[in-house]
Amino acid sequence: MAMKALEVYKLLPKTNCKECGFPTCLAFAMKLAAGGVEPERCPYLDEETKALLGGATRPPVRAVTVGVGARSFTVGEEIVMFRHEKTFYHRPGIMVCAADTSPVAEIRRTAEEVRDFVVHRVGQDLTLDGIALRCESGDPDRFAAAAMAVGECGDLPRLLIAADPAAHEAALRVCGQFLPLIHAATTENHAEMAALAKRYGCPLVVRAETQVKLADLAAQCTAAGAPAVLLDPAPRTMGDFVARASHLREHAVTRAAPDLGYPLYLDTVPLGTDAALAAGILRYAGVIAVPPLPHPSLLAALTLRQNIYTDPQKPIQVAPGIYPVNNPGRDAPVLLSVNFSLTYFTLLGYLEAAKVPCYLFVVDTAGLSVLTAVAGGKLDEEVVKKAIEATDLAGTVGHRTIVIPGFAAPLSGRIEEATGWTVRVGPRDAAEIGEFLETETEG
Structure with a gap:
């Protein structure tokens, strides 16, 4: 189990020297227990204590980064079984498969489609994460040529899937600088695969059907120099994956088996795609390999991933500012509106449908809805006054009238007094905004 702050404090020198960057040893212990700093920040700990604290205070699921550059992604660093306990931090990487038996032009086209795929939803860009290249030919040279074709599409993260270490070595010679994830080390080839992972600095997937074998392979590969490891529990069915993934996460977060404290890998191709992809997102997969999927399936998966990996304690927000609608x-x-994404996009949809030119003036309420922001003091006359000044709203429009949401009606007089603007109270229901604006325009 993770150590508590007082347990960590007992192992510290208690000199309050501040050399760690914290005012007291107790403050450092609290941050260390939360996983926010490394024990190496304290210059007076011996190596044994550092190792003890590191193992007990770091996130139980280790972080693994796939790829390089702006498109690289990190998985792992999770600390709970269930999202409602705290939150999930690093969303799984969804990587689309291509076979080296396909024509090079087709492989390149698939990589380009993955690279350019984007869906805009509630203020966020939802994207795919990389290409999973399968060695189906059995030919190392052909596998390397396919890897080179993917490389022509930029620094898109790669997953190399091959049973033969020789095929991996051929592909890594042309794309090793992109730090691809390589799959997979098994009881038969783990020595060669770990050596390749060490030589190229690549993360490595280890594959076995039992927890004991997975832990043993992970320990052997890391001892051999593999810089980072993922676990493939080799599920035969979707039910297998859910059960095995749940057991692995439980062993990791309770620190009952440190050698199982790695992100999980899931290949959905042999399991059936859409349902298996959803199961992977919901049940702890760190990297998910999928075949090329139709747009509706990708949209559903990316939406599910966004929902699960959004911190439930932090509402999705849009940037405060002035948003023109229908060419005003x-x-x-x-x-006037708030920067809670659901409020913003719901209101925006009705405004666009009404086709009435207007300005949507979004103020910062820390992502709270109108009613909650008014009740909690996050939306008041001072917030509105500062937002008007910060955005130069007076320079944008030629009048001094502002429409506030119906739920903010109690603030109308105070806003007028603080800002000098005339306040009109709009409807409570966003669905009525079109009719309200048409009435106001006609009036």
Whole structure:
């Protein structure tokens, strides 16, 4: 189990020297127990204590980074079984498969489609994470040529899947600088695969059907110099994966088996795709290999991933500011709203449908809805006044009238007094905004 702050404190020198960057040893212990710093920050700990604290205070699931550059992604560093206990931090990487038996032009086209795929949802760009290249030919040279074709599409993260270490070595000679994830080390080839992972600095997937064998392979590969490891529990069915993944996460977060404290790998191709992909997102997969999927399936998977890997304690927010809707002019009405994404995009949809030119004036309420922000003091006359000044709203429009949401009606007089703007109270229901604006325009 993770050590508590007081347990960590007992192992510290208690000199309050501040050389760690914290004012007291107790403050350092609290941060260390939360996994926020490394024990090496304290210059007076011996190696044995550092090792003890490191193992007990670091996240139980180790972090692994796949790829290089702006498109690289990190998985792992999770500390709980269930999202409601705290949150999940690093979303799984979804990597689309291509076979080296396909024409090079087709492989390149698949890589380009993955690279350029993007869906805009509630203020976020949802993207795919990389290419999973399978060696189905059995020919190392052909596998290397396919890897080179993927490389022509930029620094898109790669997953290399091959049973023969010779095929991996051929592909790594042309793309090793991109630090691809390589799959997989088994009881038969782990020595060769670990050596390749060490030589190229690549993360390595280890594959076995039992927890004992997975732990043993992970320990052997890391001891041999593999810089990072993922676990493939080799499920035969989707039910197998859910059961094995749950057991592995439980052993990791309770620190009952440190050698199982690694992110998980899932190949959905032999399991059936859509349901297996959803199961992987929901049940702890760190990297998921999928075949090329139709747009609706990808949209569903990316939406599910966004929902699961959004911190439930931090509402999704949009940036405060002035948003023109339907090409407004200087006389168009100004509608006050909050930066809670659901409120913003719901209101925006109704405004666009109404086709009435207007300005959506979004103020910072820390992502709270209108009613919650008013009740909690996050939306008041001072917030509105500062936002008007910060955005130069007066320079954007040629009038001094602002429409506030119906749930903010109690603030109308105070906003007028603080800002000097005339306040009109709009409807409580966003669905009524179109009719309200048409009435106001006609009036």
